[in-house]
Structures are given as structure tokens and as C-alpha cells.
Amino acid sequence: MTDPRLDGTAIAASVIDLIGNTPLVKLHRLTELEGIPSVLAMKMETTNPGGSSKDRPALEMILAAEREGLLRPGGTIVEPTSGNTGVGLAIVAAQRGYKCVFVMTDKVAPEKISLLKAYGAEVVVCPVAVEPDDPESYYSVAERLTDELGAFRPNQYANPNNPRAHELTTGPELWRQTAGRITHFVAGAGTCGTITGTARYLKAQNPNIRIIAADPEGSVFSGGSGRPYLVEGVGEDFFPAAWDTSLYDEIIPISDQESFLTARRVSEAEGILIGGSGGMAVAAAIQVAKRAGPDDIVVVLNPDSGRGYLSRVFDDEWMANFGFVQECENCVGAVLETRGAMAELLYVNPGQPVREAVALMKANGISQLPVCKNTPPFANAEVSGAIDELDVMEAIAVDPAVMDLPVDKVMGPRLPTIGVGQKIERAMKMLEAAPALLVLSGGRPLAVITRTDILSYFQAAAGSVVLDALTTEAGRG
Numbered sequence: 001m002t003d004p005r006l007d008g009t010a011i012a013a014s015v016i017d018l019i020g021n022t023p024l025v026k027l028h029r030l031t032e033l034e035g036i037p038s039v040l041a042m043k044m045e046t047t048n049p050g051g052s053s054k055d056r057p058a059l060e061m062i063l064a065a066e067r068e069g070l071l072r073p074g075g076t077i078v079e080p081t082s083g084n085t086g087v088g089l090a091i092v093a094a095q096r097g098y099k100c101v102f103v104m105t106d107k108v109a110p111e112k113i114s115l116l117k118a119y120g121a122e123v124v125v126c127p128v129a130v131e132p133d134d135p136e137s138y139y140s141v142a143e144r145l146t147d148e149l150g151a152f153r154p155n156q157y158a159n160p161n162n163p164r165a166h167e168l169t170t171g172p173e174l175w176r177q178t179a180g181r182i183t184h185f186v187a188g189a190g191t192c193g194t195i196t197g198t199a200r201y202l203k204a205q206n207p208n209i210r211i212i213a214a215d216p217e218g219s220v221f222s223g224g225s226g227r228p229y230l231v232e233g234v235g236e237d238f239f240p241a242a243w244d245t246s247l248y249d250e251i252i253p254i255s256d257q258e259s260f261l262t263a264r265r266v267s268e269a270e271g272i273l274i275g276g277s278g279g280m281a282v283a284a285a286i287q288v289a290k291r292a293g294p295d296d297i298v299v300v301l302n303p304d305s306g307r308g309y310l311s312r313v314f315d316d317e318w319m320a321n322f323g324f325v326q327e328c329e330n331c332v333g334a335v336l337e338t339r340g341a342m343a344e345l346l347y348v349n350p351g352q353p354v355r356e357a358v359a360l361m362k363a364n365g366i367s368q369l370p371v372c373k374n375t376p377p378f379a380n381a382e383v384s385g386a387i388d389e390l391d392v393m394e395a396i397a398v399d400p401a402v403m404d405l406p407v408d409k410v411m412g413p414r415l416p417t418i419g420v421g422q423k424i425e426r427a428m429k430m431l432e433a434a435p436a437l438l439v440l441s442g443g444r445p446l447a448v449i450t451r452t453d454i455l456s457y458f459q460a461a462a463g464s465v466v467l468d469a470l471t472t473e474a475g476r477g
């Protein structure tokens, strides 16, 4: 509804009118620090009312549903989401008089639930530990609720109005804001709405504009198996409807470590607080911008703010626990160096027979083995549990046929984890309650350590103190 009293003022008619038209800013400090020859600019999606790029598809999907008669006055929107799309949908729903029900798993951080409730949405929490076809799974519950409530389900992964939103808004904004001089566009891909929609518009203006997708290492878009990685909101284990390689010139895989460290760096150096997926996109954009020429304009899209990730990317302890940062000089990594076994970690697959696990433990004189999926290569391993010599021995004593069972039938819980850069004292404390620890580096499993390894480290350290003393004496003599 237009209000003629606003004519001539800069007052927006509603919060919906503030979606889009986000600013573009040169990453001035990063350009200096990295010696970037081209112009590197960031599209700041944080200035959308919901604080993310997802406001755009949320609005477009609701407007299209109204046009198509899928959403009637007072209707309900049901979507399985815990993130930015939920916020966008809740904002538009509030303005247009719809109810929102968001379905999510009990793995979701409590503040995400509170955030959506704060917008007046109803949140249904389902157990994460069930199969997708279980009636309790969040997919099944979302489907049932959609039917029961006669609700509209936007389904951003399949909805063509998701990429269309970016084709209608993000693309034209970038073209206008760079006076048609944009040469490269870099963005992370999740549903692929952003990259595909924006690319469609930009390529139609100038087919030479290069479109670059940044992807978490491990995701299917850059050739991975789909997991595991820790960056949120980007990468997938399947190809969504908007995935369109004919539009992408390059897909750059970026590790969790580089994504998180870049997020921290951009936040500190530029004063622009960004999250892990923004860090991932910037890391890819730095590569692109370094290769580009002085007349090129490289635009990277930052999808949301680092505020949503304070307890992860910006938490020193969380980062150290996954082995993303060093807490000290002589830390867990030094124990591994002493052992001289930074080499490969031994593991078994969940489907391997128990006898193979036993043989591996015997051959290497070890008592615990992590159980990992998605191997090889080990870089893509997902740890699902652990085999303990004692437990296996007891099970075999009761029933020798256990030897031929798959490992996942007898495995115990995962070993407690510690970062490669965390303090040795912490490892000692943890080893009071566990037989072994899984050491993580860059978020990935690196090695298993036990009390014996720590003892050997102290023994070697004591030995080198004696050696130091002897050589100093000899020097004096």
C-alpha cells in the first residue's frame, strides 16, 4: 500500500522495501596487504534487513507463491531451515500477515532457535539421530506439517524463484554499481541461487565476465563426496536444481582452515565482521584478484555477518580444539613430532570385518583404532566411532563369530578430540578419563595419542635437557 505522505522523503514504505540495494565497498586494506593489482570489492549483504543475502530469495519465493495462488491471506509457510532463509521468510511473513513454522534438528544451536522465535515464528525441533525416512526426521515432519496445515513450502533448493531473485536484483545492482565494468564475480554456493541467478544476468550483459564459485573442500561442487567440513551454509552433498556449470568459469575449493582464518583476518584488517562462508569467498577472491589485471574489477559477495559465528570462528578455544590455531609452542603437535609419526593415521571403515581391525591393531601394537567413513582419501574422512582392544576382546570371548561382523556393530563412541595446537597439560587431563585422544589439525583427524606417547615426549625432553647440559659443559672445557 503506497502512502502519499512519504512522497519526496527517504522513508521506505516498509522493511521489505529495504531488501537489496546493498553497498559495494573496495577491500582497501586487504588489497594493500596482499599486493592485489586489480580492484577487489565486496558486496555487503549484511545490510539487508535480516542481515543476509537470503532476504532476497525469501521475498521472491513468497511473492511468486502469492501470484500462483499457493499462499493465501493468513496462510502458513513451512520450511526446514535453521538459518538465514528462515529469518528472511519470517520478515516477509510478518509484513504480509503469514504464519511461519520452521522445522530443525536438535543439533541446532539454541540461539538460532531463539532468533527465529524472536521474529514470531514457530519452531519445531526434531531429533537429528534418525534416518531421513523416519517419521520423526525433520524432512518427514516438515512434509507432514505442510500437508496438515495446507501450508506453502518454499523449498529453496528446488524453487526457481530463488535464483530468479538474484537475477532480478543482485545481478543488475552489480552491473549498475560497477558502471558495467565488473570483470569477475566470486560467491559461495549452497542452493546455488546466488551464483546462478547473478551469473545469468551478468553473462547476458557481457559473456566475458568470469563467474567463480568458492566451495568448501569436500563438497560435491568441487568434486568431493559431500562431507565433512565445518563452514556453514555453503557446499552440499547433492546437486541442487539451480546448479548450472554452463555459467561457471571456475570452482575453487577452500579448506575450513583458510575460510576461518580469512574471516578473522578480514574482520580485523577491514573492520568488516564476516563469517566462515564469507571468509571462504574472500579467500577464493584473493586468488582471483591476484591473477587479474589492474583494470579488472573483482567482486566478492559476503552473504552474512560474523555475529552469527561468535561461538565458533571467533572463539579461540573452539578454533584450537579443531586444530585451526596454535595455543602454545610446545603443544600436542610436539608430542607427535617426538613420536616421529606425523605420517598416516591408522583407521578402519565401518563396514570392514572386526578381524581386519584386530589384525591392524596387532600388527602395529596399538589398542584403539578410529572408525572412519568416506575413505580414501583420508582428507575426506568422517569419524564415526572407535574400536577398543578390550571391548573387542570381551565380545569375542562371548561369541567368536563377532570376528566376522562389520566393525560398526562393535565399535564404541568416538575418541575425545584435541587440537594439534592445544596444551599438553590439557591432553594429560583428558587422558585421565579416556584411553586415547584423536588429534585434529585443520579440522581433520591427524593421529591418535595415548599416555605412553606423552610419557615418551617427557622422557625425550628430559633427555635433551641432559644433552644440553653436557654439550654446554663440553663447550666450556
Ligand SMILES: Cc1ncc(COP(=O)(O)O)c(C=O)c1O
Binding pocket: 084, 187, 188, 189, 190, 191, 192, 193, 194, 195, 232, 233, 234, 277, 278, 281, 303, 304
Ligand atoms: C550462510 C550462507 N548461506 C547460503 C549461502 C549460499 O547461497 P546460495 O544458497 O544462494 O547458494 C552462502 C553463501 O556464501 C552462505 O554463506
